[in-house]
Amino acid sequence: MIAGISSIVIALVAAVAAAIGYWLYYRSGDEATFKLANLGYYVLFGSALFASVLLMAQILAHNFQLSYVYNYSSRDLPLKYLISTFWAGQEGTFLLWLLFSTIYGLILIRGRAKENPLALFFILLTQIYLIIILLKKSPFAYIWQVYNNVPFGFMPQDGAGLNPLLQNPWMVVHPPTLFLGYAATVVPFAMALSALVRKNFSQWVEEARPWVVYTVLILGAGIMLGGYWAYVTLGWGGYWAWDPVENSSLIPWLLSTALLHGIIIQLRQGGLIRTNLFLAALSFVAMLWGSFLTRSGVLTDFSVHSFGESGLNMYLIVFVLFFAGLFLLLYFVNINGHKGKRFAEGILSRETFIFVGLMTLLISAIFTFIGTSSPIFTGLVGKASNVSQNYYNTIHIPIAIFMLLTLGISPALTWKLSKISAQGLFFRGLFGGVVLTILGIVLGLRQPLSILLFLLSAFVLVTNMEVVIRFVKKAPFAIGGYLAHAGVALMMVGIITSTMYDRAEKITLPQGEYKPTTLGYELKFVGFKPMPDGKDRVQLLIKKGDVEFPAEAQFYFSKYTNSYMVSPFIRASFVRDLYVAPISYTPAPKGEGKHLTLKKGQTEEFETFSLRFDRFEVGQHGQSPAMTVTAVLTATVTSEGKKKEYELKPQYAIHGKEAHASEVTVPEVGAKIKIAGLNASAGEVHLDILLPKKPTEEEVPDMVGIEVSEKPFISILWIGTLVTLLGLAISLYNRTRKPSKQSE
Amino acid sequence: MKRKYIIGIAVILVFLAFAILNLRKSLTPYVSLAEAKRTQQTVQVKGARVEGSEYFDAEKKVFVFRMVDDQGEECEVVYPGVKPANFEQATEIVAIGRYVNGRFEASRILVKCPTKYQAEGAES
Numbered sequence: 001m002i003a004g005i006s007s008i009v010i011a012l013v014a015a016v017a018a019a020i021g022y023w024l025y026y027r028s029g030d031e032a033t034f035k036l037a038n039l040g041y042y043v044l045f046g047s048a049l050f051a052s053v054l055l056m057a058q059i060l061a062h063n064f065q066l067s068y069v070y071n072y073s074s075r076d077l078p079l080k081y082l083i084s085t086f087w088a089g090q091e092g093t094f095l096l097w098l099l100f101s102t103i104y105g106l107i108l109i110r111g112r113a114k115e116n117p118l119a120l121f122f123i124l125l126t127q128i129y130l131i132i133i134l135l136k137k138s139p140f141a142y143i144w145q146v147y148n149n150v151p152f153g154f155m156p157q158d159g160a161g162l163n164p165l166l167q168n169p170w171m172v173v174h175p176p177t178l179f180l181g182y183a184a185t186v187v188p189f190a191m192a193l194s195a196l197v198r199k200n201f202s203q204w205v206e207e208a209r210p211w212v213v214y215t216v217l218i219l220g221a222g223i224m225l226g227g228y229w230a231y232v233t234l235g236w237g238g239y240w241a242w243d244p245v246e247n248s249s250l251i252p253w254l255l256s257t258a259l260l261h262g263i264i265i266q267l268r269q270g271g272l273i274r275t276n277l278f279l280a281a282l283s284f285v286a287m288l289w290g291s292f293l294t295r296s297g298v299l300t301d302f303s304v305h306s307f308g309e310s311g312l313n314m315y316l317i318v319f320v321l322f323f324a325g326l327f328l329l330l331y332f333v334n335i336n337g338h339k340g341k342r343f344a345e346g347i348l349s350r351e352t353f354i355f356v357g358l359m360t361l362l363i364s365a366i367f368t369f370i371g372t373s374s375p376i377f378t379g380l381v382g383k384a385s386n387v388s389q390n391y392y393n394t395i396h397i398p399i400a401i402f403m404l405l406t407l408g409i410s411p412a413l414t415w416k417l418s419k420i421s422a423q424g425l426f427f428r429g430l431f432g433g434v435v436l437t438i439l440g441i442v443l444g445l446r447q448p449l450s451i452l453l454f455l456l457s458a459f460v461l462v463t464n465m466e467v468v469i470r471f472v473k474k475a476p477f478a479i480g481g482y483l484a485h486a487g488v489a490l491m492m493v494g495i496i497t498s499t500m501y502d503r504a505e506k507i508t509l510p511q512g513e514y515k516p517t518t519l520g521y522e523l524k525f526v527g528f529k530p531m532p533d534g535k536d537r538v539q540l541l542i543k544k545g546d547v548e549f550p551a552e553a554q555f556y557f558s559k560y561t562n563s564y565m566v567s568p569f570i571r572a573s574f575v576r577d578l579y580v581a582p583i584s585y586t587p588a589p590k591g592e593g594k595h596l597t598l599k600k601g602q603t604e605e606f607e608t609f610s611l612r613f614d615r616f617e618v619g620q621h622g623q624s625p626a627m628t629v630t631a632v633l634t635a636t637v638t639s640e641g642k643k644k645e646y647e648l649k650p651q652y653a654i655h656g657k658e659a660h661a662s663e664v665t666v667p668e669v670g671a672k673i674k675i676a677g678l679n680a681s682a683g684e685v686h687l688d689i690l691l692p693k694k695p696t697e698e699e700v701p702d703m704v705g706i707e708v709s710e711k712p713f714i715s716i717l718w719i720g721t722l723v724t725l726l727g728l729a730i731s732l733y734n735r736t737r738k739p740s741k742q743s744e
Numbered sequence: 745m746k747r748k749y750i751i752g753i754a755v756i757l758v759f760l761a762f763a764i765l766n767l768r769k770s771l772t773p774y775v776s777l778a779e780a781k782r783t784q785q786t787v788q789v790k791g792a793r794v795e796g797s798e799y800f801d802a803e804k805k806v807f808v809f810r811m812v813d814d815q816g817e818e819c820e821v822v823y824p825g826v827k828p829a830n831f832e833q834a835t836e837i838v839a840i841g842r843y844v845n846g847r848f849e850a851s852r853i854l855v856k857c858p859t860k861y862q863a864e865g866a867e868s
Binding site: 346347352356359363367370371374378382383384385386387388390391394395398402506507508563564566582583584586705706707 | 747748751752755756759762763766767769770771772773774775786788800805825826827828829830831833840855
């Protein structure tokens, strides 16, 4: 589509011009150059916006001449899922990424760009890369440009449709939120690069701080939405599986969060100058690496839901290497022994604990990275190997213990002094933690590890919430960090209770009969309930004690994915969720199927009848364009001592390459016969015969396989995510207010 | 001051050892069925189901089927649980587990279906 491709070409020209402009302005300080560069940037933004609006308009207008619209949408989609089509494919996500990135640049122009044009210069470099990818893999390509066998100007009646997994309200918000977060990692990275060029290592952290808080907030919200979506729609019972797709969003988040804490130390104590530069670079590069892993198809053997192969591998690898290399080059040329001050005064100081917290985040990111990339690394030296979820879960136990220790103790510490200065806070936290843990044990906590983690989480919760409550009146905007940490403690509690104490059972339910489970629920499979949108549901009845309630879980066959789509039934409450997910469906056998080949004149004996093939009749229906073959069969049925003969005429019609076989029924017996194929010259006919069930045979009903599970207090996890996000949002508000009003 | 660094480095070293041990233990290589039969290790094997071979053992509550890999090697697979979703539609099955006493005891089964997520036949 010429308008779309032109707008991307214009974007490329404008981006290159603006980048040169900002560079020249950086060298000369000439105001006119700055204005010209800004003009170029506005053109870039305008083109990216135009391209996005155009793509959206094409999707809404069902222009299936566009390969993208054809592949990811169809006429029957409601508006909200037509909107999700925008990011259903790779081309669209690159465009979305570019759009968000250009918006961030606009905010910088209105802010500090005049003093620091270099940050915009580096952001533009990444945008130029995105635009090149968009030219290589354009969302505006016509189907005849993509497929060899499609004639020029062809307009398909309907599109291929949207993956049913994406046809979910959460999928309307989850991907764009993630991309808002991904795109934001470029800002601190560009600021770090500009700091290296200018050899001014203190100013950038102050400028970058609100952006880092923003990234942690938005990327965090995206990840949590993804987890919640997985829980309520995928039906495997969890929210996090350490899948490469999930990890590739978690790693940049962990690194950005580490950077956030490093910045605090640098602003307070002048330490960690070099660490912070690296953390800014790592979060951006990790984000690129993740987009390479999930788009390149290298992990398709190891992930259930990676994107397919895209032919962009080289582009993406060069993208990663170029920016990693650029950073390292600038770093080693310009760092010149610049070094942060030694900042940690003794073990029990606030800064030591923040640093240890930073290290736990960094180590978590590194080992998650190693696990995620293991198929690539092991593939280089031998057999490609994957790590199991166990690896991630086990290594995160010590990480969680250290993280919770630092989160719980640090509010009681002060800067530059090695002692527990707020002893009251510390001991009240400890006391509160112990009380809550005893309560937890009364409620059923048993495993020692879970008790330890619960105790630490409760301790973190009590100390941080006490600070929140104390601050909320006099400095309400300073509570962000403490609130976020309290939220992390709540999340931890929810993770412990819902995964270490979750009880699950897989059972097979015959239709119409209550079956008991070890969980104390009785379940009955009632039947299937057809839905107008084709997303049929399994109807169940669940009984516990005297309470009986219906449960409906989505379970239907999707032609798009050629598989069954499952969504669970969830009965949520604060104390526990009951989670019921269909797994498989086995329809009752309708009889015994037999495959049979008969020559002319040959007879086959069955228990209740015999069948003889007499001859073929060809082309009896002259008016029909199709070639029709009729096989004349004689069935002899013996009933009450008498033999009766019936003539049967199943037909086989061939329309071009397609064959259609009609079915005949043997009277009295009820056996169904269909022609499966024929060999006219040999005088052979192949028949599919379905023999009816004998009345003596046991009735086998339809069966569904179901997984039932109970997840205690998973609600606390969701509450924790909301508290964490609220804390980050307050923190972001605090960091974007006028500097004079800021409070620590 | 010194003491702090020593503690820090010691903690990190202990963690590293712990993490590497774990990594080695949980690496599950992709192997052929023939190789899986030779080793005691937990591995992943990829193959196709043998049509009609599957049944559910209601007494032991295990799902049993035969799978064949791309080298034609065949093996019985036992999976604790009911028939995995979309088993019949699978073009490819990945079983993760160990070969014990003449059968492959799978702890996880991944079922791969032909999806249209990325359009087929597109030039790239």
